[in-house]
Amino acid sequence: MSEKNQEIILLPDEWATKKLGQKLANELTLNSVLLLSGNLGAGKTTLIQGLGEALGIKEAIVSPTFTLINEYLEGKIPLYHIDLYRLKSEQIKDLYLENYWQGIEVEEGITAIEWSELLPKFPSNYIKIKLEIDEKLGRKATIFRQINSSE
Numbered sequence: 001m002s003e004k005n006q007e008i009i010l011l012p013d014e015w016a017t018k019k020l021g022q023k024l025a026n027e028l029t030l031n032s033v034l035l036l037s038g039n040l041g042a043g044k045t046t047l048i049q050g051l052g053e054a055l056g057i058k059e060a061i062v063s064p065t066f067t068l069i070n071e072y073l074e075g076k077i078p079l080y081h082i083d084l085y086r087l088k089s090e091q092i093k094d095l096y097l098e099n100y101w102q103g104i105e106v107e108e109g110i111t112a113i114e115w116s117e118l119l120p121k122f123p124s125n126y127i128k129i130k131l132e133i134d135e136k137l138g139r140k141a142t143i144f145r146q147i148n149s150s151e
């Protein structure tokens with residue numbers, strides 16, 4: 001069984017992007033994955049900062065563009081923040097990112113991935129958010145939920 005939804009949310013300012021991230025904290029449970037896509041400056045990190053705040057993470061959440069993966073363990077649920085910017089498919093495979101959403105050798109938590117369109121293999125369940133600027137609507141988020149209850 002699979003369930004598909006698409007939802008559009010307007011993001012008039014930075015605060016709206018943060019708030020969307022905060023709201024997702026109610027929905028994301030252990031082992032859930034948040035896939036973010038959108039150009040540089042689209043607001044991917046900002047959204048994850050909102051999520052982190054809502055999880056009670058006090059440490060500043062910064063883009064892991066060079067570190068690839070930042071692990072925040074101080075909130076109610078661990079948050080694994082990954083940035084695949086400019087990585088190649090082969091390099092991404094070598095990171096064994098599925099260990100994060102399968103809770104293998106890490107504490108179970110939420111995995112949030114920037115530039116997730118580069119992932120060679122998607123998890124079976126995820127929330128995908130595309131951030132972009134619409135000519136008419138301005139900044140917006142398109143949210144898509146993939147829920148595959150058979151896995």
Ligand SMILES: Nc1ncnc2c1ncn2[C@@H]1O[C@H](COP(=O)(O)OP(=O)(O)O)[C@@H](O)[C@H]1O
Pocket residue numbers: 011012013014015016017038039040041042043044045046047063114139
């Ligand atoms: N909805 C929005 N409207 C206006 N500015 C925003 C919005 N969301 C984020 N920003 C701003 O855009 C800039 C880049 O955001 P960032 O989250 O770093 O983007 P990304 O991680 O996608 O590269 C930041 O200065 C942020 O405050």
Ligand SMILES: [Mg+2]
Pocket residue numbers: 044045063114
């Ligand atoms: Mg970023």
